[in-house]
Every structure is written in C-alpha cells, then in structure tokens.
Amino acid sequence: MASKLSGTDGNRLVFFCNGKKVVDNHVAPELTLLTYLRAKLLLTGSKLGCGEGGCGACTVMLSRYSPENQTISHRAINACLTPICYVHGMAVTTIEGIGSTRTRLHPVQERLAKAHGSQCGFCTPGIVMSMYTLLRNRPQPTMEEIESAFEGNLCRCTGYRSILQGYKTFTMEGCCGGSNGNCCMDQNRSGYNEVEEGVSTSLFDPTEFTPYDPSQEPIFPPELMIMQNDSPTKILKFVGDEVTWFRPVTMQELLDLKVLYPEAKMVVGNSEVGVEVKFKNQEYPVLIDVNHIPDLTKIETTPTGIRVGASVSLTSLNEYLQNVVLTQPEPKTRVYAAIVEMLRWFAGHQIRNVASLGGNIATGSPISDLNPLLMAAMCKLQLTSKRGTRTVKIDGNFFTGYRKSIIGNDEVVLTVDIPFTTGNEYFYGYKQALRRVDDVAIVNAGMRVILEPGTNEVQECRLAYGGMAATTVLAKKTMEKIKGMKWANGLMEAMSPLLLEDLPLPPGAPGGMEPYRQSLTLSFFFKFYLAVLEQINLKLPGLSGSSIPRSYKTANQRLHTNPAVGVQMYQDVPSGQPESDAAGRPLTHQSALKQVTGEAVYVDDIPSITGEFYLGVVLSKKAHAKIISVDSTAAVALTGVHSFVDMKDVPGSNAVGATPVKDDLLFADGEVTCVGQVIAVVVADTQAIAQRAARLVQVEYEDLPAIITIQDAIDQNSFFHASNLSVKKGNVDEALGTSKRVLEGEMKIGGQEHFYLETCSTLVIPREGGEIEVFSSTQWPTLPQSMVAEALGIPRNRVVCRIKRMGGAFGGKCTRPGILAAVCAVAANKVNRPVRLTLDRDEDMIMTGIRHPFLGRFKAGLTETGRLRALQVDLYNNGGNTLDLTYSVMEKALFHMDSCYNIPNVRVTGHLCKTNIASNTAFRGFGGPQGQMFVESILHEISTKYGLSPIHIRELNFYKEGDRTYFGTELKNCNVDRCWTECLKKSDFERRRRDVDQFNSENRWRKRGIAITPTKYGIAFPLVMLNQAGALVHVYTDGTVLISHGGTEMGQGLHTKMIQVASRTLRIPADKIHISETSTATVPNTSPTAASTGSDLNGMAVKDACETILHRLEPFIQDDPKGTWESWVMAAYANRVSLSSTGFYKTPDLHFNWETSEGQPYRYFVCGVAVSEVEVDCLTGDHQVLRTDIVMDAGDSLNPAVDIGQIEGAFIQGYGLFVMEDYRMTPTGHLLTKGAGFYKIPGFGDIPGEFNISLLTRAPNPRAVCSSKGVGEPPLYLASSIFFAIKDAIQSARDDAGIPRAFRLDSPATAERIRMACQDQFTKQIAQVEEGTFTPFFVRP
C-alpha cells in the first residue's frame, strides 16, 4: 500500500465544464478552479473579487453524482477557494454555460439585465450563478430562499433592491415590476397610494420575460455517471511540481497517507486551508482530500443524539438537523435548533456548501461559531489514527492554545456526537459580528442549563464563549457558582461580576474593543437568562421571582429582515415624445446583456498576449523607515522570474502625481513613507511566481517615527502646506459672542475603502517604435497616459490609454491607477514585453488609499429658537503620505459645510494632515458628505440639547430659492424645500415619529429611531480647468453611429446616457448608436469621470458633435423630407459631406475668489431628502434599517432606471460609510481590515426592509444636458439619515438609563459604538481604561 501511495504516477484529471469534457494529464493541483477556468479554459466570465470566499464574484455551480443513492446535487461554490482537483468526476457550470448573447439568454440572465440589476457588472456573473443554482434546486423559490441564496454575494454598485425585485419574478407570487399599480413591492405603502398623473412606478415589464422552464436545463453528463457507477472507487493522486493531491476513499488509505506524509494537510472545503495558502503564505506540498471516505461523510441519528462525520458539509448538516428539529419532539432538539440558527449566520451558501464541521473544529479558531455550541453541548469526538481510536470531549481542556487542540498530528477527526437535550434542559447560541450575514464573530457563545425537574434550580450550566481569549473558553467560575441557584430575579446581578472575572480582556488585547466585547458577554447571558425564564414561566407559571417586565419582552428577540419591498417613482416622458427619442426612458444599461452572460470584458479578462509577463509587487512593510538594503538574489533565482525592477530602471521621472506637486514616487527612493508603498517589482511568467518571488526579496529597514492618525498629525504638526483653505462670511467672532446659545464639539468620520469589486488592473504593451499601449482600469485615461509618458521620458503622443469598462471605481480609480500603469510601463520597457498587473484584493486595499478620514472641531452660535447665527469649524483630513487629491477633497468639504442651511456668519478652515498611511484619494462625494455630516450633527445636537423639534429647527434654517450660499453662489433650481415637503409626506413622518415614541416607551432593550436628512450637493470640479469634455461622433453610411467621448464607464450607465443624448439630438433610435471604449487616441486630454459631472460634460460634448452632424445633414433632409435617416446619411456621403465630428463643452461661469470667499464653484446644486427608521438592539449594538424613503431631484432624469440605481447604490454605500464600514489599522500603520473577510461592506441582508425612491417631478434643470442633473454622488450623504435615526434610538435608551441625551457619536456608528453609547447596568460594571495609558490593538486613522 505504501508504495502505491508514494509512487510518482499521477492520475489524470477529468471533469465536465459547461457540458464539455475536460481532461488534464498534467494538472497542477495548486491551482484553484477559478484560475483554471480563467487561464486554461479561457472562461473569464467568473471573476476574482477577493480570492477568499467573501464576495461571491467567482460563484459557479458544482454538480455531483452520488452512486450510493443515485442522486445528483447542485451546489453553488466559490471557484476561488476550490482546488482544481476537488472537481474530479464532477460537472462545473459557469456563467458561460447557461446562456449567451449569441445563442439565447437564460431567464436568470435576462431578468437581471432587464430589471436593471447590473451596473458595473463585475459581481453579476456570481449573482447570476447563485440564482441559477437555487433554481436548479427549487424552480419556484420563495423570496426568503432567494435572499438567503445571496448571503455569499456582494455588490458595491446597485444597492441590491433591483436584483431582488428582478428575481422576485421567479417566485410563486411573481412581480409585475411595479407596472400594475398594485405591485407586491409597494402594496399598502403609506404615502404612496396616490400616484400623480404622468408618474410611473414601473422600471421593467415582466411580460417581456422568457418563462422559466426547468425541463430545458442541461442534464448531468451521463459519462460521469457511468464512470462512477462502473469503476470501483479507488484512491487518486495528482502530482504537480509544487503540490501532490491525494484523494483516498478509505480510512485505511487516509491513515497510511498520514504516516507517509506526516506534514500533509487534510482538506475538506478548503475554506481555511485556501485562505492560509493565498493570504498567509503557507505552503502545503501534500494535500489530502478527505471528502470521499464514507466513514467521514455519514450523518446518522443514534439513541443518544446525532453522529456527524467530520467531512459532512455544513449545508448537509443544516438540512439534516432542520429535519430532526421538525420531526423529533422539541425538548430533544434544542441544541440542533441552536446550531441551525447559528448556521444561518455562518458565512454564505457557497462556503457552507463545502465547509465541514470537522474543518471548523480542527482549525480551532477562537471565533469559530460552532465550537462554543459544541463545547456548551458537551459534544464528543472520535479521533482515529494508526494508534487506534479514542473518544474525547469538547470541554475546557480541548483547545490548548491559539488554533491548537488536543487532536494529535497523526489523528483524524472521525465523527462528532451532538447529544439530544432533555425536557428541563435549555440551550441557546449567540453571535455578534460587524455584519449580521456572512461575517466572523466579534463574540459568540453557546449556553446550556439543566434545571432540577419541576423547579427553577440550576443543576448544571455550561457557558462557552468565543472571541474572548485565544481559544473558545468556558466561564468556569460562573458555571460553578450558579449550580443550585434559582433561575430567577437577582441571578443576573449575582453572575455578572463572575462572568467578567471569567472572561477578562486586558487593555490592548488582540481584537481590541475590549469593553464592548466584555459587555457582550453580559448581554448574551442576560438574553439567555430571559429566554430560559420565559420557558420556566411557560412550564411553571407564577413561580416567585420569575416575572419578566413587559418592556423586556423584546430583549431576547432576534432582529430579522422581511423580504425587501419598495416603490420607485419617476416622471414618465411626455406623451408626445417621439418613440425614437430614448432620452428620459428607463433604458437597460448598454452593457447589461454582456454583463449577465459574462461576456463583458474587463482589463484582466483581455486574453494574454504572447510573451506577456506578470508583475509581483515588493511593498513596504514599514510605515516610515530608511531603506538600508534590498536583496533580490533569491527572487531572481526563482525559475520563471525574468527581472527585478526598481527606481534605477526608471528612464524618465520617478516622481509623478495628480497635482503639480508630484510627490508620488513610482518606486521608493531610499525611504518608505507608508506600509504598502512600492519598493520594486518582480517580472515573471505568472502571477503566482511573481508574487512568490516578490516575497523572497529581502528589505532591511531602519525605523523612523511614524504618524498614523489625524491626532498624531495634529500633535506633531504634520501638515501639507496649503494656502487658501479658509472660507469666511460675516463676523463669526462677534456673532458667537452675542449668541444666546453656543455649542462646541468635535466629531470624527472614519475612512472608507472603495471596495470596487474589480481591483486595479493594468496591461501595458510595448509597440513598435517606442509606442506604448496601456489598458488600465482608470476613471481618467489621460492620467495613465501622462504618467507613463513621464516615467518613460517619452512624448504623450506615443502613449495611448484604453478602457472599455471598470468593475466599479467610486473615485478610487481616478489617480492611483495612473501610478500603477507607470510602474508597469517601466517594467515593460525594461524587459520589452507586455506586462500585466492585477492587484489582489489585499494588495489593492493596502496600496491604493481610501476615503479621507475627517475630524471636525466646531463652535456654533444660535438664537434661542434655534436659528443658526454663526459657525466656526476647523476640519482636518488624513491625506496619507502624498498630497494626491487631499486639497480638493478638503475644498469640497469646506464648500459643503452649510448643507442646506443659511448661516449668516461662517468661518471654515481646512487642515491637510500628512501621515504615514497610503495616500488617500477621491471617493464618491469627495469630502462633501463629511462636510455636510458635521453641520447636520450640530443641528441634531442642538435639537437634542435644547429640546427643539428636529423638523422645525431644520426648516427654520433652510436656504430659500435665490439665497446666496456662504461662498456667494446664488441658489437656483435648488428644490430642497419641495423634496423636504414631499419626503415628509411620503414617509408619513409625523405618524411614524409617534409610533416610534410609543414603541420606545414600551420597550427597554429595543429602541427605534427615525430621522430626516436633506442634502444639497454642488456639481462641478473644484479645479475649473477640469470642467471640459470632448467627443467624437462618427456616422457610417449604413446609418449607424459610433460615439467616443472622454468619459469612462464604471457601472454608472454613462455610455447608456450618452447614447440617449445622441438619440435625442440626432432623432434616431438608441439601437443605431454604439459606444465601444474610451481611448486617449480618439478623445484627448480627458477629465476624470468624477464629481457627478460625467453626463453633464460628456453629454454636452456629444450633443455638440451630434448637432454639427445634424446641421450638415439638414440640406439633405430638406431635399427629401420623406427620406429616412439612412437615406440622408447616404446622400451626405455621396455629396462628400463629412459624417464625423468632434464636439466640445466647457462649463460656463465657474470661478471662485479665495481672497473674498466669493464666487461660483458649482454649476448647480442637486438636492434630496431621506427619512430612515431603525431598530436597535441596545444589548448588542446590532440594528436593522426598517424603512427608508428618498425624494431626489434628478432634474428631467436622462434615464430613471439608471438614476434610481445610482441613488440606491450611493445610499447603501453611504450606509457603509456612516454605519458599517470600520477601517482599522495597527498603531504601527498596518491595515487590519484587509480583504472581504475583515472589511465588511453592506450585503443583501442590510438594505432597508422598505426602500422607497421617488424622483422629484416637474423639475427640469436648465443648466445641464437635456435638463437633467448629475446624481452619482449626491444621494450618498442621505444615508446619514440612518446614522441619525440610530442616534435617536440610542437617545431613548439613554433616557431610560437616566443619563444625558446629548452625547458624542462618531461615524461609523458601529455595533460597538451603539452598544457603548447605550449605557446601562451592564456596561457600568466594565472598567474603563483611560486612552493613552496602554497601546491599543487598533487605531482608526
């Protein structure tokens, strides 16, 4: 046996992909399925978004035949974590396998496209495949099943509503797309019952959809069934250069392998091992797939409980336990019910479909969700090895250290025994995470108590906690002391001090948030106490000391989402508008069909070019240090490595930058100024070799003092020099001195990672005669062009930068991709080969900067009635190590400090902090949201402190049409008052305010809050020069039109809108018009597609070009008025009239004088108003957004579907900014919240339960193309309504606790901050350690 296992012969890999057989005689087992699909099978539809199972962009369907029970299973899996050998004998279906634009679309693809569920399209293939897999298992799913199927998928663009609504059409109830006036999505929505004439609520028409016929789905490949039925299962071995993969089929074979290869790693779902290999640089030369050993895959019911094979997937476990819970008497199944509940919050479907119980236990993570339950339930494991089999308990001695347990190196977990419970035994599980769905726990717990029969006396109690130490731990003293006590009033008070003793967290403990985590230990126990008390009350009514106050009833209930509903309202085009005029109609995104079929090409999907190399980046590991030496010997010695490139190889300028300061370096020059700075790059055959080689480069540093946070920068006086960063109006000092009320304070707004689903990607191709072609995922093609030219010391006319589309950008791809392109160009120039660099998610997050964190220190003066008289604010933003756009971001913040309020005396000053973190950059809103947040916070504070109505105080201070802002701009077509009145009405604010107050008076531990927030957002680039755009329009003799313009498509529907503008101008249908790409060769000197100016600038340029052409066609139209567009075009051609024209536009009247603080920095303002209502769990800090209503002024919307999509997407992104996304670093400047695993953006489950959007009607904007308004950025800030609703809810909790209502709440309002602001008898018991007396585990920069 041993020789057979250790021999060198390998098996050939056989699987089916999209119905075709794939045979590989020399498979490299270290490859993931995703790499194999993309690089070997050239199926680039499946995307790499994170590489760690956290985003779902790589989702494919895996079908497997089981010869034992002759069934076929279909499961959604993450191809990025699936080792290629795992799929041997199985069938893989990718997005390309279900439909295409060339053949037919699958209904799952068609419906997503037509329901506007795809914007940038990068998440789309994964979302389609999750839905497709669900349909293969449940042809008519429920809405709950649909929402659950997307737990493992993220989208950064859409805000999710459109996806859910599109797919609702597959449910039994279906969905009319809002068209029948009584839509399931908007039934009985108060405030929306009356629909104005000319207003539509329908964004798509489901009658157009192809019906779904499950019988038309492809069958499982018969060849694979025959293969598995006929040939006896035998051990398999795949041998590669780096990894050997074994697939044993008996325990004996597995144990033999463990002896032969003691260091071999067993793999089941690879959800831990895959992450270790990819991100923790672990190398496992021998992997053993233990999915095919019957002893490990069985699950059965025994007389004492359930016995689960260690390789049983969590999905199978869940299904089995759900059935047991349904079929067995309730008292027996309490542990199983708790496990089922916990699995609901454990990762997403893709992970649960492959991850195993054994893998979870063996990993021994201190934040494992299952270990606390298994420990509390006193589960037993069978461990087996060549030495024999033993049974061990998962008790307090099982875990011996961080990720260590008593499982021997040679041992295999065989089974897990999970016992039945008895009638007087209660069992519950608890988990709190940053995001409810698909997130690892901050703290979790399993709790079990056995009461003496017929009494409330504790016989035994087990309390197991995760997230409180290096291992899952038992609260031993509490467990001991509680024995014999009565489960009744007073228990909590008696046990709390013991729990805190059992679960100490010293200041600076790994994970941080020490007081919060300690408070959770008490909160969970309190919830457990109440839950058991409820059961006792049911069983033994009237027992003394068992009463539960009425207001406590909701304390133990879970927050849960109802399937999302909502209305989308917009003004229809006028009845007389010609059919051919596409402007104003909800046209589907121009690329939607390509996106839903995986045919849309992003930079990394461009097929590799012969001779192409890949770059691996050598990044600084220090925030600030001198570079003593760099040794690349080991890296260049690696097979497949071709060159090592650093600053010495830059033929032109190593210093570049988006501003004239040019302080960004391509390669570090003797010193590093942030973690993640590029020191050098390694050029190699593949990404894997390049990355391995980069890790082998030895850099010796000498540490220098590092500045990380804004406070560090203030303390050390570290600022970028900036003149002109103060805007003044009136006499602030006098007004403050004479104000009846003066309010002073400080607030911090954290940074935000862009988390565009497509990371930054570049391909540089050296062409003949020194020409360079650049493909870059950039919002600003001119920047890579100019930076490449500068770096190589060549003229710009030798460089062309091209971009078809990006997978999201949000400002993050404005400037930083230029630097990456220049780095690639230097390498390509050195090796004279095409060079590609697509950053891994962690690299992207470390290197490319974030939304600027802000600190505001303010003083406001007001009258007794709440009229603002004076505002003085000092704003600080954290710019990072280079200037980049820090100045402009601050400028935008300074111009938005007024939000919608008329303040007669203002002095706002900006300070640009220079720190040792990666340079921060543009992000949707560009400082505007932060500026507005400060003033809104001041108003919130004022209304709380002085008991003024939040509505009244805002109305009192509102600007009126025609007023001038504090920087002297007259407000025209502003419409904030209309949005305000309409939103108050539509949201039914006053009634709901009363309902919220009523709810709060009846509930002590659950609180609701409601808030209304307006926005006013200025449209134009602060740098006047950038407010220009060019276009080039060609008309071909068949009448088709090709448009090029300077804007880039990143999902925001810009190309679609440009086609609509051209359609209106040329008076032809949209389907005659096409946009292929953006290129500096067709339209030069482009401005960034940013600042919500994309449609305004490029639309006007396109219009200009189209008008020129139309003007030239006019004589032919007059000659032949009955002719067609095609005949006029042909006539013009025949008469040698040019059918091609450039177009140009510059925004008029933009100016600003910093000396006088007067001018017009913006062309116009976009206004909107949102009302949000939340419910907060005061014991954990968890919350749920119950409802949001938005009224937004989009002018005469160019495309209501696109604009509503932008509003929803921006709002959910803003929700991330103000509530969910917590960006953290070590005090030494290393990013902690790296990757999808630790940085949590909102998911499907986080959107408001009811999400209503209305575009303001009859509000044409004379200042932009087709009377529209730019809406890319303005709605983002409206998400602060959720922040203030949360603050409102916390205030009620503070009222109950008898502490002041007014308190400081920084953004984001994370669960930690919410909980710690709801102070009560539990938080009071936790010792507070003064800041500065210890080194914290993390800081927020």
Ligand SMILES: Cc1cc2nc3c(=O)[nH]c(=O)nc-3n(C[C@H](O)[C@H](O)[C@H](O)COP(=O)(O)OP(=O)(O)OC[C@H]3O[C@@H](n4cnc5c(N)ncnc54)[C@H](O)[C@@H]3O)c2cc1C
């Ligand atoms: C995106 C994502 C989300 C996640 N979310 C959660 C979450 O919410 N909660 C949570 O607790 N965890 C979570 N995890 C962690 C992980 O998914 C779980 O720990 C999972 O149960 C591991 O199972 P696996 O089969 O994939 O393990 P693998 O990666 O295959 O193996 C893990 C370890 O177990 C060992 N092992 C496997 N089988 C045996 C056996 N029979 N005997 C001895 N050793 C064995 C392996 O050798 C390896 O060391 C998440 C992971 C990812 C990537």
Ligand code: FES
């Ligand atoms: S790329 Fe696979 S889950 Fe993100």
Ligand code: FES
């Ligand atoms: S459309 Fe989902 S990430 Fe862009």
